[in-house]
Amino acid sequence: MECNQPKPLIILIGPMGAGKTTIGKLLAQQLGFTFYDSDQEIERVSGASISWIFEKEGEVGFRQRETRVLDKLTQLDHIVLATGGGAVTIAENHHFLKRGIIIYLRAEVDIQYERTCRDRNRPLLQIDNPKQKLTELFCKRDPIYQQLANITIVTGHSSPKKMVHDILLQLQDANITV
Ligand SMILES: Nc1ncnc2c1ncn2[C@@H]1O[C@H](COP(=O)(O)OP(=O)(O)OP(=O)(O)O)[C@@H](O)[C@H]1O
Numbered sequence: 001m002e003c004n005q006p007k008p009l010i011i012l013i014g015p016m017g018a019g020k021t022t023i024g025k026l027l028a029q030q031l032g033f034t035f036y037d038s039d040q041e042i043e044r045v046s047g048a049s050i051s052w053i054f055e056k057e058g059e060v061g062f063r064q065r066e067t068r069v070l071d072k073l074t075q076l077d078h079i080v081l082a083t084g085g086g087a088v089t090i091a092e093n094h095h096f097l098k099r100g101i102i103i104y105l106r107a108e109v110d111i112q113y114e115r116t117c118r119d120r121n122r123p124l125l126q127i128d129n130p131k132q133k134l135t136e137l138f139c140k141r142d143p144i145y146q147q148l149a150n151i152t153i154v155t156g157h158s159s160p161k162k163m164v165h166d167i168l169l170q171l172q173d174a175n176i177t178v
Pocket residue numbers: 014015016017018019020021022023039082083084085115116122155156157158159160163
């Protein structure tokens with residue numbers, strides 16, 4: 001018998017500052033799932049910060065570490081997994097992400113900028129014009145996020161709590177049971 005029911009694994013994708021970590025924690029709490037963040041897991045298993053990895057190994061080294069972590073974490077269930085903003089740029093990762101229900105947290109560049117401009121822990125934004133970089137990344141990645149997502153939630157000025165509520169409603173509307 002074929003089973004179309006996806007396993008209880010929720011995967012959040014979207015750009016830096018979309019709120020994947022913030023919303024992911026709340027959503028996991030609400031569902032009684034365990035929360036994971038691929039960026040935090042990379043730091044934990046490497047024993048090094050993302051900035052350090054980028055500095056020593058470049059983005060290529062970071063992406064290799066990210067792929068290994070995504071393969072491992074997407075084999076779990078009853079978890080909410082917040083992924084790094086660039087996880088979708090590696091084709092091999094798509095196969096891993098599709099093990100779960102993919103939710104795209106979509107945010108306009110101005111909102112991304114507002115939420116990231118004070119942090120120093122996003123190496124790709126440690127440049128003279130981070131807003132231009134966010135725009136470039138959005139143009140390249142938005143079509144990929146959209147293509148992979150089972151549902152898309154726009155994150156504007158709604159509170160994290162309201163966003164979690166909207167996610168649960170949209171899952172229900174799409175007949176996706178978790
Ligand atoms: N809905 C929201 N309303 C207000 N502030 C928010 C919202 N979502 C996130 N934030 C704030 O924006 C900042 C960035 O959010 P967060 O770290 O969750 O984004 P992210 O998608 O995980 O980014 P990254 O890909 O860089 O890890 C945090 O300071 C967080 O408190």
